[in-house]
Amino acid sequence: MPTRLVDVGQAGSLRIVETKPNLIHAPYATLSYCWGGKNQLQLTESSLEDFKVEIPAWQLSFAILDAIYVVRQLKLRYLWVDSLCIIQNSKSDWEKEVITMGEVFRNSAITIAALGAKHSEEGLFARRDPLIYQPCNLFRRDGKDFFVKSQVDDSQFSDDWFEKSPLHQRGWVMQERALSPRTLNFGATLIWECSEGVKYEHTMDFELGTNSQDSPGNPTIKSRLHEPLKDEIAPDQTSLLFKFWREQILKPYTMTILTVKEDRLAAISGVIESIGKSTGWESVYGLWMPFLVEELLWHKFVFVPWRGDWRHQNDKDKLGQSRLRIAPTWSWVSLDIKIDFDSSSGKAPIRLFTTQVTVVSNTSILSKLGANPWSSRLKVMSKLYPSGSAVKGRSDLFNFLVDQTSFQATILFDIVPSTPKPYYYLPLIAQHFPNWYRAGDGGKIRFVGIVLVTSTDFPRAYERVRYSHSYVSQTVADDLLQNELISIELV
Structure with a gap:
């Protein structure tokens, strides 16, 4: 478990909890995002005790606020965010936490990634036409529903677009992306990454809930790093x-x-x-x-x-x-x-x-x-x-x-x-x-x-x-x- 987590609760209050003194062993999410923007509330040595009581939510950036909303929708209670879980003005705390950061992402239940946001004030969600993704039920015949769905231009969601997204230009994200067992990317479209593959929202079969075709992206980054350990490598x-x-x-x-x-x-x-x-x-x-x-x-x-x-x-x-x-x-x-x-x-x-x-x-x-x-x-x-x-x-x-x-x-x-x-x-x-x-x-x-x-x-x-x-x-x-x-x- 990470040293500290943000307890998002089920209501409006937020607070920092230290896992070891409180014997916390529970699933948690991690946030992968680009820093920057006006609202950069950070954990410091002087604010630690106050944040254990309550984090002033109104001072948080949209990326963190949106991530908290997603975590609650996923029925999770804890979220790890670097700016709130590492003491930013303590060199000793940073050196101690950076050594275990890989394990923080590896052991998380899911990573929430702000794929399209250039900085934390842009948040997770993008404005878009919902009719592009939501199938329209035309009629029902013989007990079966008949749908029509908009054709999405795949070129705007290519490998090139995915790899050159603002988030993937950030150096720290490489290990966050590689070590997380599963990542939910938010941007112009939703993209799911796990050790079995990379799936795009617009290629999902809306009746079966599975992909109708393979999506762009390279699944081996996660799969290679999450293979079981072997006594001897061929x-x-x-x-x-x-x-x-x-x-x-x-x-x-x-x-x-x-x-x-x-x-x-x-x-x-x-x-x-x-x-x-x-x-x-x-x-x-x-x-x-x-x-x-x-x-x-x-x-x-x-x-x-x-x-x-x-x-x-x-x-x-x-x-x-x-x-x-x-x-x-x-x-x-x-x-x-x-x-x-x-x-x-x-x-x-x-x-x-x-x-x-x-x-x-x-x-x-x-x-x-x-x-x-x-x-x-x-x-x-x-x-x-x-x-x-x-x-x-x-x-x-x-x-x-x-x-x-x-x-x-x-x-x-x-x-x-x-x-x-x-x-x-x-x-x-x-x-x-x-x-x-x-x-x-x-x-x-x-x-x-x-x-x-x-x-x-x-x-x-x-x-x-x-x-x-x-x-x-x-x-x-x-x-x-x-x-x-x-x-x-x-x-």
Whole structure:
């Protein structure tokens, strides 16, 4: 149970109740909504005792008032709302509650989502023509009713419309939506989400009460996170779950908006904890330990016109302006950018370039929220190659040196470059592309890795600044792969 709940009762009074002292174990609803608007009544240290007696309903926003109405209609007594159940001016209370926020939504009976509201003053309900949704009984013959129903334009309720709704642009909503066992979305239409599917109001069969066709939306977000725990995960299931995390959770999450950028890890920590519990995987600043080599190969989201995805079409392709001092440089958490991963992963035989990647210190996600990120370092046994000069006319292509041989590597900046420093190329995997250019040339080897600079704050350590890949001949590849491994520390 959450620490606090709003007791909506059955009458007009509202109050805050603390669950443990009162031994409350009852079904409750949660509210998912966008903050903002004029009426932002919040729980504070000074108002806590007063709110235990009565919450002044007239000061609440429409989103909360509408949610209270829905909760009462559902015959539930309790509602969890972040602004009223977390002490907003207490850092210690926020840090304690944010750790359990994922469980708050996972254990709720239902989440009420203000899908179409840009801020809390817009509320849950939309004005619309009821005849569009309500069938008209024309006549009765032989004991059967004959109805006519308006045809709704499905295009206005597409996947695109659903995913780009104001609520789904908010960073915190990703885990609220993913972890809630069932969600009732309010907007231009009602949308039901649970682990079995996503159902739209206008596709419901009004006689049978079931859907006449599948609705847009992706049901696997809830179903994957609410599957029963297993003692051992099969290799194919491990691969699918890892891909699910990247494609359906992490990438969409980094495209959302966080008012407080430092919440970048906290706002997704509930999902990370849930996956960790079901798999036994350990997370280190948003990267999964069993896949740490691949996880280091994240990069900024790049505009690719031919993919035909609205996220690419609307992306401004901005670099990070400065580091968020909440994670090491090797974690995507350290930058407020949209991220992606190497697109050719799994399409060609992969050889690990490095023999070992270890975490120097314990970096449990829950214990590290708000902690010093520089206490966590990675030690990599690999190879390191210094850069020569940038290729003339190309800001993303550099020469790197191995003995007396040079090779070119394409680099993608993570962050706006500051004072130029010598760059070092750290390859992590090698992929063989046979006959990539023409038959008989032995093919090409693709190196994928990251580009480092020496750390200003920590001697003999390196900071990540870029993702990089390069195609080299078999001869150059042999020279690279035969070099002696060295120990490299990343902060």
